[in-house]
Amino acid sequence: MKGKTKMENTTSERLFLDIHAIQTVPPANINRDDTGSPKTAQFGGVTRARVSSQCWKHAMRKSFPEDKLGVRTKRALDLFYEHLGDLDENRKYELLFLLESLGFAVKISASDDKGESEKIIIDSVFMWCSNNIKAFINFYLKEKEQITPLAEKYHQEIKEELANPNSNKKRWRKLSKKEKKLQLKLSQDLATKLKDNNSLDINLFGRMLAGNEDLMTDASAQVAHAISTHAIEDEFDFFTAVDEKTIEGQTGAGMIGTIEYNSSTLYRYANIGLHNLHSQLHNKKDVIDSAQLFVDAFVKSMPTGKINSFAHQTLPQAIIVSLRDDRPVNMITAFEKPIKSENGYAAPSIVKLFEEYGKYDKILDKPRFTEYLLLDDFNVANIGGNAAHSLNDLIVDLGAAISSNLKEQREELLEN
Secondary structure, eight states: OOOOOOEEEEOOOOOOEEEEEEEEEEEESSBOOOTOBBBBEEETTTEEEOHHHHHHHHHHHHSGGGGGEEESSSOOOHHHHHHHHHOOOOOOOOHHHHHHTTTTTTEEEEETOOOOOOEEEEEOOOOOOOOOOHHHHHHHTTTHHHHHHHHHHHHHHHHHHHOOOOOOOOTTOOHHHHHHHHHHHHHHHHHHHSSSSSSSSHHHHOOTTOOOOOOOOOSEEEEOOOOSSSSSOOOOEEEEOOOOOOOOTSSSEEEEEEEEEEEEEEEEEEEEHHHHHHHHHHHHHHHHHHHHHHHHHHHHOOOOTTTHHHHHOOOSSSEEEEEEEEEEOOOOGGGSSSOOOOOSSHHHHHHHHHHHHHGGGGTTTTEEEEEEESSOOOOOOOSSSOOSSSSSHHHHHHHHHHHHHHHHEOOOOOOO
């Protein structure tokens, strides 16, 4: 039997926000590989400087307001403790029972030779936001009467595992068919609660849990690896640290070493599926606010790798934003042939990007909106959009364009 209906804003039309930027970075080691060298990529037959998407997304997240952020951690119990204020032995295993039922990998081992105490490791990194944590705790408290007897059997199994390390470690052995059915229902109901009301960074960048696809959140945004528009060669900085308390007559440095670095002009790109973001937020104003915050963070953020050594605090010299209704477009093709110059790379890179922009009109529909910001008077091609006077103007104009182009409709959702 159907229950009452509720009205919800939805959108069935596709709308993508593209963001392109050209940014020059001085000698730096922003994003290191496992050997400590700056990350690079082969593109167009030459070696390019590279900053990974994960690296720059992390910097963007850190520039979001705190109330828009989740926290990525394995220490879920610590988060629950902050809200519950008390985590006694029984409560701890009730929460662990719920976590493992959801698909979190829970490892428990004896912390000493006698096996008298237990060491708990939740071996699943998960992005939690405050609403998720509250939903988890509220569900636990509401369903505690059903959870407690199941968790007691769960705890007993763990004690047996610790006492007999070579025994069968398959969990839920002590649960009857009826109890396993209840466990499944509890985990499914809790997963549904955790999927709602995510933080902005979870909606934009996605979330996954290997043990449970139902807890996945598809990312509404994509951030490309930033790569240089030209070939680069890594260099080495030899440094010494002086020991200021040496014995009189003693010579030599207290420490010597090298840091690898390069300098580059980067092409950066990101996009948001605004229709996807709308399906997560269900509100046009929230979509607009989120998109504006994303653009502001994209422009102003800077990864902090070795930043105290190099102070690579630069900003983009050119930014283009556009709205498309067919598909997003990464304009890295403009630089497949590396820029060659003896008078700097920024100006020819910006000119090349603007030239590339119009070429895709041969394949795609013209963008519904285009606007750009230049920090200098570059002789660029006409791309059919307006030049903004400031980043703030560009962001305000973008908000108005999204409002005009993101079509909402009211849909009735029937609830059982």
